[in-house]
Amino acid sequence: MNAGDVDLTARLGPLVLKNPVATASGTFGYGLEFTDYVSLASLGAITVKGLSLRPCLGNPPPRICETDAGMLNAIGLQNIGVEAFLTEKLPELHARGATVIANVWGDTEDEFRSVVERIGDDPRVAAIELNVSCPNVVKGGMVFGNDPAALGALVSAVRPLARRPLIVKLSPNVTDIVACARAAVDAGADVLSLINTLVGLAIDLETREPKIGFTTGGLSGPAIRPVAVRMVWEVRRALPGVPLFGIGGIETAENVVEFLIAGADAVQVGTASFRDPGLAGRLVREVAEWCARHGVQRSSDLVGTLKTRPRAEHRYA
Amino acid sequence: MPVNETLRILRTVRYDAKHYSLFLQAGRVGPATLPGQFAMLQAGDGLRPYLRRAFSVADVATLAGVPCIEFVVRVVGVGTEALGRFAEGTPIPVLGPLGTPFPIDDLRVSDRVALVAGGIGLAPLVLLARRLAERGVPADLFYGGRNESEVLKRPDFERLLGAPRCRYATDDGSLGRRGLVTDLLQAALDAGTTYRRVFACGPQAMFRTLAALLARTGTDASFALESEMACGFGVCLGCVVPGRDGRFLTVCKEGPCLPPSAIDWGAV
Numbered sequence: 001m002n003a004g005d006v007d008l009t010a011r012l013g014p015l016v017l018k019n020p021v022a023t024a025s026g027t028f029g030y031g032l033e034f035t036d037y038v039s040l041a042s043l044g045a046i047t048v049k050g051l052s053l054r055p056c057l058g059n060p061p062p063r064i065c066e067t068d069a070g071m072l073n074a075i076g077l078q079n080i081g082v083e084a085f086l087t088e089k090l091p092e093l094h095a096r097g098a099t100v101i102a103n104v105w106g107d108t109e110d111e112f113r114s115v116v117e118r119i120g121d122d123p124r125v126a127a128i129e130l131n132v133s134c135p136n137v138v139k140g141g142m143v144f145g146n147d148p149a150a151l152g153a154l155v156s157a158v159r160p161l162a163r164r165p166l167i168v169k170l171s172p173n174v175t176d177i178v179a180c181a182r183a184a185v186d187a188g189a190d191v192l193s194l195i196n197t198l199v200g201l202a203i204d205l206e207t208r209e210p211k212i213g214f215t216t217g218g219l220s221g222p223a224i225r226p227v228a229v230r231m232v233w234e235v236r237r238a239l240p241g242v243p244l245f246g247i248g249g250i251e252t253a254e255n256v257v258e259f260l261i262a263g264a265d266a267v268q269v270g271t272a273s274f275r276d277p278g279l280a281g282r283l284v285r286e287v288a289e290w291c292a293r294h295g296v297q298r299s300s301d302l303v304g305t306l307k308t309r310p311r312a313e314h315r316y317a
Numbered sequence: 318m319p320v321n322e323t324l325r326i327l328r329t330v331r332y333d334a335k336h337y338s339l340f341l342q343a344g345r346v347g348p349a350t351l352p353g354q355f356a357m358l359q360a361g362d363g364l365r366p367y368l369r370r371a372f373s374v375a376d377v378a379t380l381a382g383v384p385c386i387e388f389v390v391r392v393v394g395v396g397t398e399a400l401g402r403f404a405e406g407t408p409i410p411v412l413g414p415l416g417t418p419f420p421i422d423d424l425r426v427s428d429r430v431a432l433v434a435g436g437i438g439l440a441p442l443v444l445l446a447r448r449l450a451e452r453g454v455p456a457d458l459f460y461g462g463r464n465e466s467e468v469l470k471r472p473d474f475e476r477l478l479g480a481p482r483c484r485y486a487t488d489d490g491s492l493g494r495r496g497l498v499t500d501l502l503q504a505a506l507d508a509g510t511t512y513r514r515v516f517a518c519g520p521q522a523m524f525r526t527l528a529a530l531l532a533r534t535g536t537d538a539s540f541a542l543e544s545e546m547a548c549g550f551g552v553c554l555g556c557v558v559p560g561r562d563g564r565f566l567t568v569c570k571e572g573p574c575l576p577p578s579a580i581d582w583g584a585v
């Protein structure tokens with residue numbers, strides 16, 4: 001089989017993508033910054049930086065630091081605002097044939113509602129992704145994402161206004177990811193994305209200060225991949241019919257395949273785009289090649305095919 | 318327009334245990350680079366270091382007839398350590414040229430400018446000196462380092478600008494005046510020299526002193542800033558500095574070369 005013969009279509013409920021490789025919010029700008037390195041139209045989808053009702057300035061620096069096999073960030077959701085995005089960025093993204101996911105957030109339920117309302121039924125937006133999980137704002141995000149009841153209430157409030165497919169992006173900073181997933185789906189989410197960053201802390205030993213101005217930051221990169229794969233698998237097992245985006249530390253075609261096997265219908269490439277801005281485009285081809293080499297006709301045939309062994313009870317000597 | 322390409326190491330020249338020059342094939346990055354711009358280099362394909370590292374393009378020239386880009390590097394951690402140990406011929410992923418260059422298009426032969434370097438901040442000033450020399454714009458160099466052996470690329474500066482135009486300050490007095498580079502510039506300004514523009518690169522403390530000094534004298538300036546960077550091309554928003562207008566400025570895109578008057582030094 002040739003790579004060209006592999007069917008890469010990814011079906012996530014109402015959202016159908018030409019392949020399972022998308023990009024993650026906050027790591028792909030507004031997409032247009034990448035046109036020198038990758039053809040936007042070749043990607044399954046691009047997810048833009050989290051949009052708020054009004055432009056947001058973000059946190060004072062330092063905002064990032066490298067950690068082992070990853071990084072911490074507390075950008076503070078700096079963005080140009082939904083209005084500027086729709087008028088200044090979306091037309092060109094559309095002209096370039098990009099499948100656009102608008103990631104949105106708000107400090108309050110009302111703000112979430114207003115952003116979603118502003119997008120309305122704009123057909124140039126393939127889907128809306130609610131960021132209920134950003135750990136970097138003092139109020140808002142975290143409150144919704146960490147509590148299934150609050151999350152369910154938010155999604156219920158937004159759902160009637162969302163006239164495009166609705167994705168809810170979950171926080172991993174919870175004790176029971178399945179409870180959050182269930183709350184989002186019961187409230188009307190079409191698709192779930194997981195995971196956002198894990199809250200971490202890095203310390204400068206000389207000054208004994210946090211390396212990041214916000215004190216804590218969100219951990220991303222290969223360091224978090226096993227956690228993300230585990231959470232995708234748990235949600236897939238509990239809610240087998242719910243379409244999932246897997247996110248976390250994806251760097252190679254093998255990483256994509258691992259997420260598909262765990263139960264993701266598609267993936268989003270995050271921090272790795274900083275290391276190599278052309279990566280997502282290359283992964284589309286490499287996933288097809290992997291499938292061809294392994295006799296997999298449709299990449300969707302891999303989804304949720306994890307073979308688990310029964311877990312043994314622990315025994316004492 | 319930045320290029321994402323892989324360039325081979327032509328040569329590594331060590332100055333001392335902590336400093337070296339890395340010469341790469343020029344590729345498409347070299348000819349496109351303007352003074353003050355930088356490139357993101359990946360040091361190995363492992364996970365340590367994980368992200369690319371930012372380095373000013375120090376020079377674009379030829380090495381034994383082969384077009385090359387030169388980076389001058391100070392070893393401060395895992396990435397700068399690793400980059401210095403690769404063998405000749407090792408392919409290095411390079412993204413560049415990136416960022417806003419030093420503003421020089423409006424300068425004329427009748428103008429006089431100053432170049433102020435602190436420590437490893439000499440790097441972007443070599444290519445700047447080369448371009449100014451080509452255009453016949455007279456430039457004075459003020460270069461401060463810890464000691465004589467940490468003052469790098471002196472022959473290049475002195476050839477490009479003329480030795481009498483190059484002044485040095487060292488902490489131990491082993492080269493030039495004992496003291497700070499900003500004292501050297503202050504002395505020149507006090508003696509009545511006026512500069513059309515001051516170009517500077519160095520540590521935070523130098524920038525601060527210089528910004529205050531230049532604000533007092535109302536001298537136009539461009540500083541090549543540094544910051545921790547994840548992407549280098551304006552998408553992570555991790556590299557910002559606080560701007561005078563309350564916004565945050567991306568060092569990688571709106572910078573690295575910024576007028577000091579655009580920055581809120583009190584909040585840095």
Ligand SMILES: Cc1cc2nc3c(=O)[nH]c(=O)nc-3n(C[C@H](O)[C@H](O)[C@H](O)COP(=O)(O)OP(=O)(O)OC[C@H]3O[C@@H](n4cnc5c(N)ncnc54)[C@H](O)[C@@H]3O)c2cc1C
Binds near residue numbers: 371398440544
């Ligand atoms: C636009 C730009 C141009 C630069 N040009 C040069 C150059 O020409 N020559 C040169 O030697 N260095 C230059 N630097 C600094 C260089 O990028 C850092 O020294 C390098 O990233 C450190 O990597 P490391 O893995 O060795 O250190 P790490 O192990 O990552 O860190 C060691 C120490 O360096 C600090 N550090 C890390 N990254 C940076 C950074 N980007 N800027 C400043 N400090 C940092 C850390 O806080 C830590 O204290 C430049 C930086 C920028 C942003």
Ligand SMILES: Cc1cc2nc3c(=O)[nH]c(=O)nc-3n(C[C@H](O)[C@H](O)[C@H](O)COP(=O)(O)O)c2cc1C
Binds near residue numbers: 024026049103195555
């Ligand atoms: C610098 C940075 C900014 C981010 N901004 C956002 C954001 O605005 N909205 C959001 O939902 N997720 C944001 N994320 C989270 C990523 O989309 C992704 O979920 C996370 O980084 C894990 O994937 P990775 O390990 O591949 O990076 C951001 C991540 C990083 C590193």
Ligand code: FES
Binds near residue numbers: 549556569
């Ligand atoms: S380094 Fe990413 S925006 Fe500047």
